[in-house]
Amino acid sequence: MRSELIVNTRPKSNISENIRTIRTNLQFASASKKVKTILISSSISGEGKSFISSNLATAFAQTDKKVLLIDADLRKGRIHEIFKMKSNKGLSNLLLEDDMSEMKHYIVKTEIDNLYVLTRGTIPPNPSELLNSDKMKEVFETVEEIFDYVIIDGVPVVGLPDALILSKYADAVMLVCSIKYTPMNALVSAKQAFERIGVPVTGVVVNKVPNIKSNYYTAYYE
Numbered sequence: 001m002r003s004e005l006i007v008n009t010r011p012k013s014n015i016s017e018n019i020r021t022i023r024t025n026l027q028f029a030s031a032s033k034k035v036k037t038i039l040i041s042s043s044i045s046g047e048g049k050s051f052i053s054s055n056l057a058t059a060f061a062q063t064d065k066k067v068l069l070i071d072a073d074l075r076k077g078r079i080h081e082i083f084k085m086k087s088n089k090g091l092s093n094l095l096l097e098d099d100m101s102e103m104k105h106y107i108v109k110t111e112i113d114n115l116y117v118l119t120r121g122t123i124p125p126n127p128s129e130l131l132n133s134d135k136m137k138e139v140f141e142t143v144e145e146i147f148d149y150v151i152i153d154g155v156p157v158v159g160l161p162d163a164l165i166l167s168k169y170a171d172a173v174m175l176v177c178s179i180k181y182t183p184m185n186a187l188v189s190a191k192q193a194f195e196r197i198g199v200p201v202t203g204v205v206v207n208k209v210p211n212i213k214s215n216y217y218t219a220y221y222e
């Protein structure tokens with residue numbers, strides 16, 4: 001199957017160029033505080049969060065910074081599939097450990113230099129509770145000491161508290177939307193949901209814009 005890590009496999013494509021532009025914008029998003037932890041969310045499911053977060057993490061790693069991609073979609077996260085890894089042990093399992101020094105057994109180095117992944121782990125019965133736990137706070141405090149950038153592959157806002165919970169650990173929140181797929185009112189509601197809890201949305205990524213220059217079989221949407 002073709003790799004979804006387009007920034008790695010086709011660095012010269014338009015989409016890779018656009019993802020690097022998003023990276024640069026995030027690097028300069030705030031004059032007062034360095035953006036280190038970035039949450040990728042969306043209004044509804046299937047808009048491209050996992051695709052964008054894994055490519056954005058790759059783009060950050062290409063700047064020689066140490067990057068961790070966390071799959072915080074404890075219900076149906078598929079970062080392990082994108083990186084062709086097993087997801088036996090991951091974030092959900094780490095959150096049940098007493099000792100955070102065990103973390104080194106959960107964070108996996110990828111084939112891309114400087115890029116590490118914490119996969120979803122076993123699907124737990126209580127994802128929201130786990131994400132809202134003191135342990136999760138401890139996980140972020142620890143990884144922020146070790147990594148230059150932490151990218152969180154999140155969940156959609158509509159219908160679940162998880163994305164709003166995750167935003168409290170992030171310095172920047174990006175909303176992915178998808179052309180001809182995301183209803184405008186869903187996008188606006190998602191933005192408002194973050195704003196209601198005092199979290200401004202840093203930016204919106206418009207995904208799956210048809211690339212008229214490429215043919216159907218090789219095209220990745222921009």
Ligand SMILES: Nc1ncnc2c1ncn2[C@@H]1O[C@H](COP(=O)(O)OP(=O)(O)OP(=O)(O)O)[C@@H](O)[C@H]1O
Nearest residue numbers: 004045046047048049050051052207208220221222
């Ligand atoms: N720009 C793109 N070009 C081509 N395919 C894409 C693009 N973005 C996403 N896809 C494809 O669309 C599908 C859904 O994307 P993805 O899994 O990233 O969405 P998601 O928002 O993470 O979904 P979920 O809410 O289920 O977690 C995947 O098969 C992915 O490969």
Ligand SMILES: [Mg+2]
Nearest residue numbers: 049050073078
């Ligand atoms: Mg996803």
